[in-house]
Amino acid sequence: MIPVFRQDNLIEALPRIEAALDSGWVAANGQYVDEATEKLTKLLNVSGVxxxxxxxxxxxxxxxxxxxxYLEVEYIVVPSCASVYAWNPWLYDSKYKLLPMDVDLDTWNINADLLKYVLESGYCDKKVAVCAVHTLGGVMDVPNLRYCLPETVFVEDCCDCFLGSYxxxxxxxxxxxxxxxxxxxSxxxxxxxxxxxxxxxxxxxxLSRTKGKCFVEDPTLPTLLEYNYSMTNLHAxxxxxxxxxxxELxxxxxxxxxxYREILADVENVSYQKDxxxxxxxxxxFAVRIKYSKGPHEAREFLASRGIDCRPMYQSMYYYDHLRQYTKPKYERNARILAREVIVLPSYPGLSCAEIEYICSVVEAYAQKCEMEMRNG
Structure with missing residues (x-):
């Protein structure tokens, strides 16, 4: 079975892992936490990590x-199709209500035109912040949206999108x-x-204090609710x-x-995220949308029978019982199409060209099967 993902490059980290173990300190903070923080600060060109x-x-x-x-913010604009972890953290403190926005069928991110229309037209009279989720590595154009919506607060969920760029x-x-x-x-x-x-x-x-440090660093500062969120020295x-x-990676x-893009570019009824x-x-x-697919379970069975593992696309918000209060099926039509027709294919670094060619041939065969079944009713 060709797996969806396999991590083949961790052996190189052994010297640092052994050094962390030898140091006698593998918990929060430590040498490698500082080193990783410095590397990320330079790599992303930001002042705070x-x-x-x-x-x-x-x-x-x-x-x-x-x-x-922004204490006045009440609603958080989110995509109607995303990882549930793009939605849940906003609800942990019971402060915010979610305002889902349907996704674009080409980019699979929030439909930017719909977002601008809703916020510019005054249709939404609440104070909102937009959580721009970069789904499956596809980049949402936050700089352009900030230019068009200068009064709107933007934050980003880049959990799928490390080092994507504008x-x-x-x-x-x-x-x-x-x-x-x-x-x-990742x-x-x-x-x-x-x-x-x-x-x-x-x-x-x-936030440096909010994430938790387990000790009082400055007794002159007022105390606040902290969370035990620190990364360990071993993971760092x-x-x-x-x-x-x-x-290199x-x-x-x-x-x-x-x-994948080159082989699948002209395959009928198969598309991938538009850049x-x-x-x-x-x-x-790497994920593909297979038009007329009846759902990810059928697709997974077809590929698995031919030795290929795959995963379904993220579900729409209405799928989750605790989130249904924020949406209705008619507000997430595109999200439901993507949840039905998109599957995530193997795309780990060690995948060979021959394996990719084979996977693409199976995807094309499944797309042909779906079209034939649609035509036959």
Whole structure:
């Protein structure tokens, strides 16, 4: 079975892992936490980086940043199709209500034209912040949206999109703050972990305390509710190695995605995320939309019977019981189409050209099957 993902490049991190173990300190803070923070600060060209223990923790800190800087915000605009962890952290403190916006069938991110219409027309009279989610590595044009909507607060969920970029800067750096994930299948991994990044000094100072330090660093400051979100020195050791080899890892991953795009470019009824020339996809996972597919379960069975593992697209918001109060099926038509027709294919760095060609041939066969069944009723 060709797996969806396999991490083949962690052996290089062993010297740092052994050094972290030998140091006698593997918990929060430590040498490698400092080193990884410095590397990320330079790589992303930001003034503030806070390492945490997951992308979800980073997203919760994003919500705390909005709460700290913009008390008047009541609603958070989110895509109607995304990882549930793009939505849940906004609800942890029972402060916000979600305002889902349907997605674009080409980019799979929030429909930018719909967003601008809703916010410019006065249709929504509430004070909102927009959480720009860069789904599956596809980049949402936050700088352009900020230009069109200068009074709107923007934050970014970059957990799918490490080192995706705009014309001038990396994702996560062109808004109040951004969240990243270093989960096991991320382009750069710590095994588990995340980061919040910001260029706002006040936000950085506040969230550095909010994420938790387990001790009182400055007794003159007022106390506040803290969370035990710190990344461990052991996980940071893995992250340091990955960041040091990112150029090498990125070249291999880009080659995998470009091979898929080249082979599938003219296959009928098969499409993938549309990129804009000034936006650079992070090339995290490669996913395809297969028109007329009846659903991800049928697609997974078809591919699995031919030795290929795959994953479904994120579900629409209405799928989740605790989120149905914020949406209705008619408001997420495109999200439901993508949830039905998109599957995530194997795209790990060690995937060979021969394997990609085989996977593409099976995808094409499945697309032909779906069209034939549609025509036959």
């Amino acid at each position: 806070i390492l945490v223990n997951s992308g979800t923790a980073a997203m919760h800190l994003v919500s705390k940043a909005v709460q700290y800087k 014309a001038h800067g990396k994702v996560g750096t062109q808004s109040l703050c951004g969240a990243f994930s270093f989960y096991g299948n 382009n750069v991994t710590a095994g588990e972990g995340g980061a919040l990044v910001t260029n706002n000094d006040e936000v950085y100072a506040h 050791a893995v992250l340091c190695d990955q960041l040091g080899r990112y150029d 990125s070249l291999v991953k880009n080659a995998v995605h470009n091979t 804009t020339k000034w936006l650079r996809n992070a090339n995290w996972t």
